[in-house]
Amino acid sequence: MDWTQLETALSGLQNYLFLQAQSHRLKSDIPFFTGMICLAGFYILMILLMVCADLCYTDFQSLRQTLGEPEIQYSIQLSLFSCSLSTLMSLAVAVPIGYLMSRFEFKGQSLVDAVLDIPIVLPPLVVGISLLVLFNYPPFHWLSDWVVFEIPAVVLAQFMVACAFAVRTMRVTFDQIPRRYEQVALTLGCNRSQAFWRVVFPQSYKGLLAAGTLAWARSLGEFGPILVFAGSTRMRTEVLPTSVYLEMQSGDLKGMLSVSILMIALSAAVLVLARIFGMQRINA
Amino acid sequence: MIKLQKVSIKQGDFSIEDVSLHVPAGCYAGLMGKSGCGKTSLLEAIAGLRPICSGTVTLNDQDVTHLKPSSRHLGYVPQDRALFPNMRVGRQLAFSLEVQSMPQAEIDQRIRELSGLLSLDHLLNRYPDGLSGGEAQRVALGRALANRPKILCLDEPLSALDEGLHEELCELLQSIHRELNMTILHVTHSRPEAKRLAEKIWHFKDHQVQPVD
Numbered sequence: 001m002d003w004t005q006l007e008t009a010l011s012g013l014q015n016y017l018f019l020q021a022q023s024h025r026l027k028s029d030i031p032f033f034t035g036m037i038c039l040a041g042f043y044i045l046m047i048l049l050m051v052c053a054d055l056c057y058t059d060f061q062s063l064r065q066t067l068g069e070p071e072i073q074y075s076i077q078l079s080l081f082s083c084s085l086s087t088l089m090s091l092a093v094a095v096p097i098g099y100l101m102s103r104f105e106f107k108g109q110s111l112v113d114a115v116l117d118i119p120i121v122l123p124p125l126v127v128g129i130s131l132l133v134l135f136n137y138p139p140f141h142w143l144s145d146w147v148v149f150e151i152p153a154v155v156l157a158q159f160m161v162a163c164a165f166a167v168r169t170m171r172v173t174f175d176q177i178p179r180r181y182e183q184v185a186l187t188l189g190c191n192r193s194q195a196f197w198r199v200v201f202p203q204s205y206k207g208l209l210a211a212g213t214l215a216w217a218r219s220l221g222e223f224g225p226i227l228v229f230a231g232s233t234r235m236r237t238e239v240l241p242t243s244v245y246l247e248m249q250s251g252d253l254k255g256m257l258s259v260s261i262l263m264i265a266l267s268a269a270v271l272v273l274a275r276i277f278g279m280q281r282i283n284a
Numbered sequence: 285m286i287k288l289q290k291v292s293i294k295q296g297d298f299s300i301e302d303v304s305l306h307v308p309a310g311c312y313a314g315l316m317g318k319s320g321c322g323k324t325s326l327l328e329a330i331a332g333l334r335p336i337c338s339g340t341v342t343l344n345d346q347d348v349t350h351l352k353p354s355s356r357h358l359g360y361v362p363q364d365r366a367l368f369p370n371m372r373v374g375r376q377l378a379f380s381l382e383v384q385s386m387p388q389a390e391i392d393q394r395i396r397e398l399s400g401l402l403s404l405d406h407l408l409n410r411y412p413d414g415l416s417g418g419e420a421q422r423v424a425l426g427r428a429l430a431n432r433p434k435i436l437c438l439d440e441p442l443s444a445l446d447e448g449l450h451e452e453l454c455e456l457l458q459s460i461h462r463e464l465n466m467t468i469l470h471v472t473h474s475r476p477e478a479k480r481l482a483e484k485i486w487h488f489k490d491h492q493v494q495p496v497d
Contacts (some may be wrong), residue, residue, distance in 0.1 A: 019460040180366040182332045187360040188380035189431060198383070202370045 040134040046135040051264060058257040066247075066258035073236050076262070078154065081220040082239060086158035090166040090215040091208065097192025098170025099196065103179065119164035126161055153230035154173070156239050158219035166211040217267050221255050222242025240266075285309040286330060286469055287436060291339035293325050293350070300325060305486060305493050307475065309344065312461050316475060321488050323471045324363065324419045327437050329396040331360045344434055344467075350399070356456070358435040359428030364421050367412035373423050380431040381472030398426040401463075402456070410438055418449040422456070427438075429460070436460075438470045454480055 011078075066072055101113065135144040138264060177200055185195035223241035228235040232246060240263050247256035248278050286307040291299045300322045317323045330335035330341055332353035340349045348356045367376055375382075378396050381391045399405045402422045412420060422443060428436060441457070442450050450463040457482065461468055472478050478485045485496040 127298075133430050137334075178366070180362055180364060181368060183328075183331075183353070184360065184362060184366045184427075185368075187335065187356070187358065188427065189354045189383040191352070192356060198379075199368055203368075284474055 001108040008075075048090065054257055054261055054264065058114040058254055058261060062076025063258045063261065066255045067262060070256075071234050072240065072243055072255075072259060075238045075259075078151065078237075079220060079239040079266075082154045082158055083149070083216050084217045085157050086162050087215040088211050089155070089221075090161045090163040091170075091212055093163050094166035094170040094211055094215075095201075095204075095208070097167045098172075099174050099200070101167075101171050103182075104175035116164060120168075122232050124161070124222070125228055128157060128225035131157060131160065135231050142145055149231045149233070149237060151230075151237060154226055154239055157229045158222045158223035160213035161222055161225065162218040166215040168203070169207055169211035169214055173204045173211070176207075177203050177215065209274050209277065213270055216270050220263060220267060285342070285346050285467060286313075287340075287342040288326075288330070289340045289342070291326070291341065292337040293322070293329055293334060294337050295325070295334070297300055298322070298325070298489050301401060303493050304339075306374070307469055307484070309467055310318055310323060310465055312458075312481060312483045313319065313470065314478030315469060315471045315488060315493070316349065316473065316478050316485060317471075317488030321493065323473075323488050324438065324439055326488070326493075327360075327439050327471055331358060332356050333360075341476055357431070357433050358437060359431070359433040360423075360437045361424045361428050361441055363440040365424040367415075367420055367423055367427070369412055371411075371416070372408065373404060373410050373412075376412075376423055376427045377404070377408075377430050384431075394430060398430060401429075401460070411474045416449075417445050418453060420446070421453060425456075425460070429454040429464070434466060435470045436466050438468065440472055442472070442474075450477075457481060 067076075076089065097116065099206050101109070101116075122130075132148065135148050140147075145158065181199050182192075182195045185199045186192075190198065212232070221241060222239075226232075226237070226239060226242060227245070232238060232242045234246065238246070240259055243259045244263075246255050247253075247259060286305065288303055289307040290302045290304055292302060303326065305315075305326075315323055315326070325334055329336050330343070332341075332348065332351060332355075336349070340347055341358055342348065343358060353360075357435070368379070371379070376394060377395050378391045381394060386394075395408070399408060402425060404419075404422060404426055407415065407419055407423065412423070415423060425441075438457075442453055445453060454477075457468070459472070460466070470478070470481060487496050488492045
């Protein structure tokens with residue numbers, strides 16, 4: 001083999017290696033996206049199928065009949081009232097906690113952070129039992145006649161869980177608002193309170209809306225703590241999840257599904273309203 | 285007048301120790317240094333936004349070391365301008381005056397003055413996301429000047445501007461300095477910019493501030 005042949009062979013080998021590397025780099029993206037879309041599609045499809053199954057299993061007649069019952073009417077009213085009240089209470093607490101946790105570093109912050117997550121990770125029944133036990137001790141005990149197994153218990157049970165979600169949302173919201181705005185406001189003559197209310201809070205409305213929606217939806221679905229702490233007395237502490245439970249206990253499957261569909265509709269309505277309101281604010 | 289005496293700042297691993305600086309009243313001062321050397325931290329310490337471990341900060345013969353930012357009566361323009369995204373330009377300019385509960389007629393008068401000085405008349409109804417880089421910088425300047433401070437702290441005010449806007453804003457800063465007779469501390473990493481604008485230049489190097497001849 002002479003020198004020219006060797007050079008040609010080496011150049012061929014070089015080309016081959018280059019093409020191999022190129023073909024390795026340019027491997028198709030289709031399997032990656034197919035896998036991603038399949039997994040995402042599976043979950044989205046399951047959600048839609050669940051809702052469709054509920055809708056298919058019941059009919060308009062039984063839906064109208066169930067929703068017309070005085071017990072269910074009371075349950076709807078109490079749910080709307082208690083969810084709205086617990087949402088307002090959650091936001092009132094979540095805004096300061098979210099802001100303080102986002103803006104200040106202090107000793108024991110990780111511990112406080114972990115404590116704030118307890119209602120999220122605690123089994124719902126345990127939240128109810130803990131509330132029940134708490135109201136055996138003063139000063140809570142002094143209020144137990146007006147709270148335990150009464151409407152305030154419904155609101156408190158919803159608040160204890162919903163607030164934890166609102167706090168998480170508000171903390172992320174404040175984390176995303178740069179501190180620089182407040183700093184500039186301070187140099188422009190604001191005190192801390194003015195900087196917060198004039199500059200930071202108006203920028204947090206999207207997070208506030210998200211936290212409110214989440215808290216409302218969580219409150220609407222709350223069942224375990226309410227069952228234990230407020231009971232399931234008809235026309236007294238009955239909220240929509242309790243109605244589903246009571247209808248199931250009495251073997252009325254159609255009634256149970258009707259209330260479930262109403263809950264789905266209410267949650268969807270809140271979500272849509274929040275989005276529409278959010279979009280209006282953005283376009284304003 | 286801005287006077288720093290043996291100012292030390294410590295934040296995590298970052299520290300500045302025993303920095304002294306004296307900018308006479310009415311002087312346009314340039315503070316130069318590489319990125320990350322602590323220029324912004326020093327400016328924040330002057331504005332009261334960053335606590336200092338030791339030393340004193342004196343502004344116009346008043347010891348402000350322990351005063352809140354709102355009591356230091358200085359204008360501060362950060363590098364990112366930090367225009368409030370939820371406010372129109374007019375309200376940005378009125379912000380410091382509204383905080384003081386100044387009568388609306390006086391606020392309107394001041395906005396007219398500022399929009400004339402900084403050519404902001406046609407921008408008063410716009411939100412910050414509808415402004416170009418040069419316009420946003422003029423609004424940030426106007427917002428800082430609204431309360432008639434005697435000292436203006438500018439953090440890299442001309443970075444990220446194209447050549448034409450850079451020159452335009454240089455002239456604007458010079459005219460502000462001339463007309464309002466303010467003490468200006470201008471932080472920059474650009475030597476030509478400092479030479480173009482500043483009457484006195486300091487160089488921040490090895491955690492120390494040295495005057496440049």
